[in-house]
Amino acid sequence: MAIDQVPSVTIPVIDISGYISGDLSRTTKIVEELSAACRAPGFFQIIGHDVPAELRTRLFDKVAQFYALPSTTKSALHRGLSVNGARGYEAIGTEIMEGDFQDQKEGFMIGPELPSGRFLQGPNLWPEESHCPAFRSTMEEYFAAMRSLSVKMFRLLALSLGLDDEYYFDAFVDSRDSISMCRAHRYPSASVEMAKKSRGTGAHTDFGAMTLLLQDDIGGLEVFHRPSATWNPVPYVKDAYIVNIGDMMEQWTNGRYMSTLHRVISPVSSKDRYSVVFFNEGLLDQVIECIPTCIEAGETPLHPPVTVEAHLRKRYGESYGENKEEILVQSVGS
Numbered sequence: 001m002a003i004d005q006v007p008s009v010t011i012p013v014i015d016i017s018g019y020i021s022g023d024l025s026r027t028t029k030i031v032e033e034l035s036a037a038c039r040a041p042g043f044f045q046i047i048g049h050d051v052p053a054e055l056r057t058r059l060f061d062k063v064a065q066f067y068a069l070p071s072t073t074k075s076a077l078h079r080g081l082s083v084n085g086a087r088g089y090e091a092i093g094t095e096i097m098e099g100d101f102q103d104q105k106e107g108f109m110i111g112p113e114l115p116s117g118r119f120l121q122g123p124n125l126w127p128e129e130s131h132c133p134a135f136r137s138t139m140e141e142y143f144a145a146m147r148s149l150s151v152k153m154f155r156l157l158a159l160s161l162g163l164d165d166e167y168y169f170d171a172f173v174d175s176r177d178s179i180s181m182c183r184a185h186r187y188p189s190a191s192v193e194m195a196k197k198s199r200g201t202g203a204h205t206d207f208g209a210m211t212l213l214l215q216d217d218i219g220g221l222e223v224f225h226r227p228s229a230t231w232n233p234v235p236y237v238k239d240a241y242i243v244n245i246g247d248m249m250e251q252w253t254n255g256r257y258m259s260t261l262h263r264v265i266s267p268v269s270s271k272d273r274y275s276v277v278f279f280n281e282g283l284l285d286q287v288i289e290c291i292p293t294c295i296e297a298g299e300t301p302l303h304p305p306v307t308v309e310a311h312l313r314k315r316y317g318e319s320y321g322e323n324k325e326e327i328l329v330q331s332v333g334s
Ligand SMILES: O=C(O)CCC(=O)C(=O)O
Pocket: 185, 201, 206, 213, 215, 221, 262, 264, 275, 276, 277
């Protein structure tokens, strides 16, 4: 988008502190704002959450220290070596989100420390403590904080959908076996020419229910506005999380809530860009079938029911190259 062009999409910033502090009078307005933002553009930012600034700063420091490790040390933690194929390190160019572009980012993924068995479950891979002191403890602390914030966001989501039960999604997102994942990214800085030819993360919609993203102040995340066919930046807002609706939630709400195409352009900057994303994909056996408040009498659901597991297997398979797909399917399917 040209600099002087007015953005077609404004990403709302919602202050959720009223809900976090249990102030019912402020919660009504938050829920209204959230409901409008989830319908369009399907992206918003939240401030007034309860994840401490100190933890977020410490997290970015540790993530930068991790990525500064020699590539052999990082490769020894490669995702393909994890029991479920979905924990550990991913080198630049591994994920393909858009056409022929190999994403110009490296990633490191963790989840809950669960015994392996089912799809996407299993132990994490960690660097040796001496290689990256306090990386593991910081990631684990951050993971717990995000899981807790995500549960609160799903409660707000339930209220925004007019469900009588604020805790409608609690079992889905807050059970021992709920699939949640946290992935830290480094996007290497690129020249203007390189940034035109590559993608940090290619255009995609998120697979799951809801995504919570912490980005640094470099920028580069863009949201697609279909009516005007333009890409629009998601500006950095201090202390904010970017929240977006994923495909599973779009399906679950019968298209009321929107899963929006987004991408990251490689940072044309003297500095690398870092982001940390948190996905709460819920329980594998949950059937995603139109939520009662999302259908009018006489309306037909847009999608047939599907389990979370079937939906995620399909989408994970599509986003990795052939070999990577095999790793995921074989290691988790056996
Ligand atoms: O790193 C970012 O800013 C966005 C990453 C993203 O869209 C994703 O991991 O799904």
